[in-house]
Amino acid sequence: xxxxxxxxxxxxxxxxxxxxxxxxxxxxxxxxxxxxxxxxxxxxxxxxxxxxxxxxxxxxxxxxxxxxxxxxxxxxxxxxxxxxxxxxxxxxxxxxxxxxxxxxxxxxxxxxxxxxxxxxxxxxxxxxxxxxxxxxxxxxxxxxxxxxxxxxxxxxxxxxxxxxxxxxxxxxxxxxxxxxxxxxxxxxxxxxxxxxxxxxxxxxxxxxxxxxxxxxxxxxxxxxxxxxxxxxxxxxxxxxxxxxxxxxxxxxxxxxxxxxxxxxxxxxxxxxxxxxxxxxxxxxxxxxxxxxxxxxxxxxxxxxxxxxxxxxxxxxxxxxxxxxxxxxxxxxxxxxxxxxxxxxxxxxxxxxxxxxxxxxxxxxxxxxxxxxxxxxxxxxxxxxxxxxxxx
Amino acid sequence: xxxxxxxxxxxxxxxxxxxxxxxxxxxxxxxxxxxxxxxxxxxxxxxxxxxxxxxxxxxxxxxxxxxxxxxxxxxxxxxxxxxxxxxxxxxxxxxxxxxxxxxxxxxxxxxxxxxxxxxxxxxxxxxxxxxxxxxxxxxxxxxxxxxxxxxxxxxxxxxxxxxxxxxxxxxxxxxxxxxxxxxxxxxxxxxxxxxxxxxxxxxxxxxxxxxxxxxxxxxxxxxxxxxxxxxxxxxxxxxxxxxxxxxxxxxxxxxxxxxxxxxxxxxxxxxxxxxxxxxxxxxxxxxxxxxxxxxxxxxxxxxxxxxxxxxxxxxxxxxxxxxxxxxxxxxxxxxxxxxxxxxxxxxxxxxxxxxxxxxxxxxxxxxxxxxxxxxxxxxxxxxxxxxxxxx
Numbered sequence: 001x002x003x004x005x006x007x008x009x010x011x012x013x014x015x016x017x018x019x020x021x022x023x024x025x026x027x028x029x030x031x032x033x034x035x036x037x038x039x040x041x042x043x044x045x046x047x048x049x050x051x052x053x054x055x056x057x058x059x060x061x062x063x064x065x066x067x068x069x070x071x072x073x074x075x076x077x078x079x080x081x082x083x084x085x086x087x088x089x090x091x092x093x094x095x096x097x098x099x100x101x102x103x104x105x106x107x108x109x110x111x112x113x114x115x116x117x118x119x120x121x122x123x124x125x126x127x128x129x130x131x132x133x134x135x136x137x138x139x140x141x142x143x144x145x146x147x148x149x150x151x152x153x154x155x156x157x158x159x160x161x162x163x164x165x166x167x168x169x170x171x172x173x174x175x176x177x178x179x180x181x182x183x184x185x186x187x188x189x190x191x192x193x194x195x196x197x198x199x200x201x202x203x204x205x206x207x208x209x210x211x212x213x214x215x216x217x218x219x220x221x222x223x224x225x226x227x228x229x230x231x232x233x234x235x236x237x238x239x240x241x242x243x244x245x246x247x248x249x250x251x252x253x254x255x256x257x258x259x260x261x262x263x264x265x266x267x268x269x270x271x272x273x274x275x276x277x278x279x280x281x282x283x284x285x286x287x288x289x290x291x292x293x294x295x296x297x298x299x300x301x302x303x304x305x306x307x308x309x310x311x312x313x314x315x316x317x318x319x320x321x322x323x324x325x326x327x328x329x330x331x332x333x334x335x336x337x338x339x340x341x342x343x344x345x346x347x348x349x350x351x352x353x354x355x356x357x358x359x360x361x362x363x364x365x366x367x368x369x370x371x372x373x374x375x376x377x378x379x380x381x382x383x384x385x386x387x388x389x390x391x
Numbered sequence: 392x393x394x395x396x397x398x399x400x401x402x403x404x405x406x407x408x409x410x411x412x413x414x415x416x417x418x419x420x421x422x423x424x425x426x427x428x429x430x431x432x433x434x435x436x437x438x439x440x441x442x443x444x445x446x447x448x449x450x451x452x453x454x455x456x457x458x459x460x461x462x463x464x465x466x467x468x469x470x471x472x473x474x475x476x477x478x479x480x481x482x483x484x485x486x487x488x489x490x491x492x493x494x495x496x497x498x499x500x501x502x503x504x505x506x507x508x509x510x511x512x513x514x515x516x517x518x519x520x521x522x523x524x525x526x527x528x529x530x531x532x533x534x535x536x537x538x539x540x541x542x543x544x545x546x547x548x549x550x551x552x553x554x555x556x557x558x559x560x561x562x563x564x565x566x567x568x569x570x571x572x573x574x575x576x577x578x579x580x581x582x583x584x585x586x587x588x589x590x591x592x593x594x595x596x597x598x599x600x601x602x603x604x605x606x607x608x609x610x611x612x613x614x615x616x617x618x619x620x621x622x623x624x625x626x627x628x629x630x631x632x633x634x635x636x637x638x639x640x641x642x643x644x645x646x647x648x649x650x651x652x653x654x655x656x657x658x659x660x661x662x663x664x665x666x667x668x669x670x671x672x673x674x675x676x677x678x679x680x681x682x683x684x685x686x687x688x689x690x691x692x693x694x695x696x697x698x699x700x701x702x703x704x705x706x707x708x709x710x711x712x713x714x715x716x717x718x719x720x721x722x723x724x725x726x727x728x729x730x731x732x733x734x735x736x737x738x739x740x741x742x743x744x745x746x747x748x749x750x751x752x753x754x755x756x757x758x759x760x761x762x763x764x765x766x767x768x769x770x771x772x773x774x775x776x777x778x779x780x781x782x
Contacts, residue, residue: 038742351429
């Protein structure tokens, strides 16, 4: 079982340490997203040196390739990835169901669904037993059940495992969300049972996920069901609404329903302001692909700018001798100019992406270091603006 | 002026040290090719840790973007690239003329020239003054002269500069190669004069290039002309023939015509066996894009295999728990399996390329370390097979 100890409190916010068999995660902390087992082009060694203490990888993608059995024979994910630190796997439910429901980005951008999308949706069949889908690699039919997801995640060998769940989007009827919430609770219980039955490696831990979409009554029902089963930690998942204030409300409602002595993870959230707002509401860990994903488009995280992004591909960067972020202690800012990164992005040199990923991870890790210090000082709310507007 | 001292001899082979204002290059040594200022996705810090002590970047590409003046304002290439070590620029003549003559690869593979190729060729106009071409970025007409090339390379600020030259391919008539060889000699003299006139930064050095294609008489004529002008070092350039024994013959003929006390560089050659064969013939430094280029296609350098390449994308790698090269001391082989690299290549993760570049550079650097030791022991010829068949 996972050890978690709270070392300081500041209102609803708390500072602590999660101990895993592969090292500690200081909380509030960040899980960098290595979907298929890599942080874009960044070597895990400098990634770890940024201060990011944990990775989360995607069980669905690794199931399709190279496969859980192959990974088990190779000794599991830690060695495979060259990542000696804490490691989580998500169940892959989100990815499977995104074919059924469409991508979150489509929903936000109001994209129409095409015939091909409908075909993908048709290919995903959910019933009480589990979910069936087609591999995007070879078209083969695949099935995830709570039991098979546990076996897969055991084979992958991460420290933190996630229960299999269906993540419902905003646009489905409330009735659908209700049915999914209840089914997710039944799946959570089966995951817990199978997790025990399989005899996990010492210290492997399982997180349950709170569902219920934007409906307070469903959130409450889910939180009670999942905490009733009992998990090593709790993730807040499912649809968090359409605006930031939607998810603030959901987290405000849910965290008091979770046990004080267990870590709380907020799934898929990690913009700089989100990290501070989440911490203020008692969230312990976050994961988000944003810091690595936006690097690909030339965006370096930077305080005080719209959406916290500096566009390194903009014409103004061409002759700018400053580092991406003045005062930043990352290895990219210590060595390179905006001008060089502008050039690398325009020359389509992949080094541009690795260097920007490194900066973005360091920015995220440092922001959380400052959040932890503010919690210890009891000043998180007061320092919020300063944390987001300065390096 | 560049300092070069020979510390050991073994037949025609020699071991030595080139001292530049930015550090030493042990010879026989290798210049890694960072065409546009990056080694694919590999950070310069681990690149340097492989033992590769020098980079060569392309003045032509950096002229088009970001431009010599922009780079001069930014303080030159060393800071821009984050490379504190020895740095060379080639003049870019090779790139300009490759539009005129077609790529070497086309020649080797017997590709037919297309109408578009002919148009590119038309767009390159050479006369005694210099060469005119169109930017591949914006179509603007550009002109290189020996004088403008020196000004550009001074602005770039590398330690070793190359004279502007036309590199003739195998398929042109002997008469064309003769005319080009003589024109290159006149350009070399103008480069030398302009190099002196511009007042280079302390320690910047200029290499002359020996031409003459596959014609011994022209090689002799070019070597005499270029050494008569006098340079800090000498590169063997132009067409080296179609087979390895062609270039062995050219190098065998040319090196005795070059001053003993100046370093000799063999342009564009760097396969493992080429490094040993070149060293045996008295070559001091090499540059070649191969170790970085083949990494992109999933090829890890490996002794004793056809063309010294292990195909990490091959099906047999999928479950192979071994490092790319057993016994290799690179950071990639110390941490990762063939299975993981297979997965990363098939998942189109760019980290696959960075990690393979790092291995290939370390392989190349270590081979040359062993070559240097063999020279000191007086056993290079005897050890040739062992150097190429073991790690």
